[in-house]
């Protein structure tokens with residue numbers, strides 16, 4: 001039986017690689033629906049190549065244009081459209097490769113229906129990790145990690161008992177500015193930030209890698225996915241991104257997963273789990289060519305956003321959502337040329353420090369904090385622009 005797949009974010013970096021995987025295994029996978037943002041030309045191509053039944057566009061103008069060209073396809077729009085897509089009857093797995101926490105509501109709907117989730121969209125788990133994991137446990141929905149580090153840990157943990165795990169070690173490339181001092185970060189540009197040393201990815205995550213927010217989000221993501229306390233989740237700087245992550249067992253043995261820097265591997269494993277299918281687009285991986293692997297301690301003074309992620313993770317409640325929301329706004333503002341690189345950190349730190357809450361936040365309260373943070377940080381961005389204009 002083919003696995004029927006819904007793909008959120010089909011036109012993006014992970015989305016396009018997921019389509020490669022689906023196309024390479026027509027006997028295993030079928031794309032029954034997808035969602036995209038603004039890239040209508042790519043969406044048309046996907047509709048022609050994969051003949052999905054349901055499509056969701058972020059923009060009403062695309063919905064109208066696509067409905068004219070593809071009268072037999074059900075086409076929806078916006079966040080409500082995403083929910084409708086997640087609720088269609090006949091599918092097995094929802095691959096969430098949207099960027100940002102807009103991917104959260106359809107993911108929760110799919111989990112409520114007991115569908116499996118292949119999760120690239122880490123923001124979703126950072127905002128609502130406890131709800132997602134609790135709902136998944138209730139409905140039997142499997143959360144299959146796509147993020148390379150978590151996919152590595154997930155693979156290593158197959159057949160390992162949870163009580164045998166002592167700690168997790170997530171590897172970090174260090175991002176595009178890993179060798180710069182904090183002073184040298186004062187005037188870096190977007191082009192500099194988008195030159196990732198190892199991975200080709202969408203702009204938001206590439207910039208998150210440079211600020212080290214990506215690793216912060218990944219620590220919180222790992223805490224939720226694997227139920228490991230924050231003090232037992234470590235991060236090491238590993239320039240080659242060959243070891244995708246490691247697990248230390250109670251007896252001191254360290255199990256690691258290694259591979260090429262090619263997202264098609266973790267995407268395919270999440271879709272084919274528990275099978276390891278043949279990888280038709282295999283990227284050459286030869287350790288003798290790589291030669292040496294390096295591991296260094298993370299400097300939390302140089303990378304304060306990683307330090308802050310541990311703090312918000314341990315505080316719990318709405319704090320991780322505030323960290324994430326502030327980052328989403330600040331990351332976009334830097335991409336838009338409105339703020340400097342170091343102002344991203346300043347805005348996130350201010351949002352977290354100004355946030356106050358009492359114990360026992362519900363999901364609705366967390367989502368309210370997310371919304372409030374976006375409004376506040378957007379205002380602070382405008383204030384910064386005004387101040388600089390003086």
Ligand SMILES: NC(=O)C1=CN([C@@H]2O[C@H](COP(=O)(O)OP(=O)(O)OC[C@H]3O[C@@H](n4cnc5c(N)ncnc54)[C@H](OP(=O)(O)O)[C@@H]3O)[C@@H](O)[C@H]2O)C=CC1
Nearest residue numbers: 009011012013014036037038039098099120121122201202
């Ligand atoms: N890229 C990578 O290698 C990795 C990515 N991830 C995570 O995966 C997620 C996706 O990353 P990446 O592929 O790089 O991102 P991209 O920016 O390349 O792609 C984002 C996708 O989301 C779509 N999208 C954006 N907003 C909406 C919306 N409101 N409604 C519907 N679709 C929308 C975009 O559509 P459009 O382009 O048409 O506007 C695009 O298809 C992120 O959470 C990232 O952290 C994790 C590990 C690795």
Ligand SMILES: CC(=O)[C@@H](O)[C@H](O)COP(=O)(O)O
Nearest residue numbers: 147148172173174175209214
């Ligand atoms: C491919 C992937 O999973 C990214 O999240 C990657 O981890 C980014 O690399 P760094 O954050 O380590 O620079």
Ligand SMILES: [Mn+2]
Nearest residue numbers: 147148149218
């Ligand atoms: Mn990652």
